[in-house]
Amino acid sequence: MPELLQATASILSPGTLLFVFAGVLVGLVFGVIPGLGGTTALALLLPLTYGMEVMHALAMAGGIMGAIAMGGSISAILLNAPGTAPSAATCLDGHPLAKQGRAADAIGAVASASPLGGLFGVITLLLVLPIARDIVLLFGPPEFFLVAVFGIVTVAISSSANLLRGLVAGGVGLMLSFVGYDTVHGGVRYTFGSDYLWDGIPLIPALVGLFGMAEMIRLSIEGGAVAADAGTVRLDGVWSGMRATLRHWKVVIRGSITGTLIGAIPGVGGTVATFIAYSTTKKADPDPESFGTGRIEGIIAPESANNAKDSGALLPTLAFGIPGSAEMAVFLGILMLHGMQPGPAIFADHEPEIYGLIVALTLSAVLASIIGITFVRWLAAITLVKGQILAPVVIAVSLVGVYAINLTPGDVVLAAVIGVLGYLMLRFDYPRLPLVIALILGETAERGFQQSMMIGQGNLGIFVHSVTSIVLVVLILLSLSWSFVPLLRRRLAASISGETS
């Protein structure tokens, strides 16, 4: 791979390296602030790249994209307020760890799992680049529908501890996802005449509300600081967190594969990838019930998926100009501004640039981790700050972030309303995960189903029409039956013991 070496050399040249580093810093800051994220950072970068060299622009964009995950997960762990949407899964076990005073362990796990995931994703990307087109073409409307169903099923069964509440939350999420303009039949639904809701419930404000706002409302009501007991806060846990990642290398690989695969499917994206990585790890664990109380694997899995997903998302973006995620949509703009038209010729015409971007992505994940580890001591101290001081600051910064996305006051109102809903869910112990997944996947599922019905002229056979769709159907059936295995085993054990006694 002489091109790859050449690209590495050109990225490592001092000038270009500076742009990667600048990107990493911007990415970390935008990642940490809830509401702001890769999409906003890249959107602000886009006009600045106008006068830049292509390689510099890509180096900086790669720097941002690689570092966002680290920043987003830091706020997820410390504040239970994910800085970016895909980091939401890291809250589930990361924040309980912070409460136990082990924020440093959690950040250490992130700092090791995310570059490893990133590396895995990049290697996969390099391997499959030549067949990127074919991979993207495997997914049509029937497959999109099945992927969405698979995602919803995975999450539904992983909340088996309180299945009914999980279903209620999922149902609310589906209802929210159907708000707005129906792109298949053209009707406008559940908007109550509001122009704002025409585009549906926007994901990022909803997530900021559901996690960040809800957590801050809880903190203000209950008082105290994030860490329950100041005496227990350990600042030296970074290394044990990093060692944990290496010990759980299987979790890293599973998370990375999930991230790369799901990241490559447009409209499903990073948030679903991290949640599915979390759910499958929980499901595969001998003690799934202990997840959510601060299991380090519950951080490693979504974090490795979080950085691997970017490589996956690059496939449809480069091969067909179809962004795999919201970030990629803006990144696409940067490519086009520099005359790189995504499509059949991009790999042939712009090979050095693409390799440069890949190297920048990898480098930036590593740099971001180093910076994260360096500051872990000060970051972990946030868990000692009193709620009366922390909550107003986080709420104000999050709402500014939410407003900055589209300069829409409606987004701020929505984040606040969903924040109250999120708090009520916390208070009455409803899982928020099914709501998020259903909110994201509801539209994909509905659109996929309706389009499949039109293409197949009403024949359900279209869902087993291709190898991909058959594989997906089998996966769905397997994960459904998997959830009954423990139940059956218990029944069996009960009946055997019943017979012997």
Place this chain on the structure above:
Amino acid sequence: MNWIRTIRPTVFAALFFLIACSAETGYPSKDITVVIPFNSGGAFDAYVRALVPGLEKHLPNSINVLPKNLPGAGGRRGASDIFRARADGYTIGIFNMPGVLIPQLQNMPIGYELSEVTWLATLGYDTYVFVVKGDSPLGSIEDLKGLGRSVTYGATGPGSTSYVATNIVNETLGIPFEIITGYKGSAGYLLGLIRGDFDAAMINYSTARSYLESGDIKALAVFGADSNDPNIADAEDLGAPELGQLRVMRMMGGPPGLPDDIKTMLERALLAAMDDADFKSWLASTGNEAHPASAAETTATVLEMTEFYDRFKQLLD
């Protein structure tokens, strides 16, 4: 502190002079906002951002021109934002035609009336290509008519430009058809076509170009431009010259009642910016094309387009 006392009159005089100057030079005395009713990263966005440096250069008083993305409601939010702005020349924007025209003709609740917009210039247009899959046995529009079944098409949502264009072409040419809606953007249904979800599509040339060159898709007809290729029909060849009006246009406009002197200044600056060497080299490097037209021509085109789409009103949704 004697020296302060000495220079004080000079400072006052200088300040007074500055204030007098700025009052006299008039428009533009502050930054101008250009509203882009789409997310950053799209074709409209790239076009405006590439044009901005030239626009700053050709406007007096070295003010800044600031692009502002206001996505939402399929471009209607941005359009109504431009329409409702104060008519002082500090807020102008780009309009996607007929994207914002169709909801107006459908009598949807929109915050603008396109016939009242102060049109400044046209930046360019995109033609529609009638495409099928590259290895499709279908070689002409006649082949499609002879299929003996409804031809299936892919498009974005009902009421979108691609959906309306597909309706108008097939109704006019008398082809029985069905549209599979719900694809995300032109890249979305282009991919659907290559994958084989449906038979054919109406797609804007800038998206289709590289796939036409690679042979993934092939063109049967083109609308909005004359065809030089004997294998590709144009509106005239198909005996339906009115279909030549099917174009997607990028037009610049401001709120109603923009004073004439400001309008002329903006029009001149826009046209000069499009003639700028930097902008032209950007066009060349990205494969974009500019088709500049004056304010008067743009106003006339808007009227023509309104009449054209009004004739097909029953096909809009």
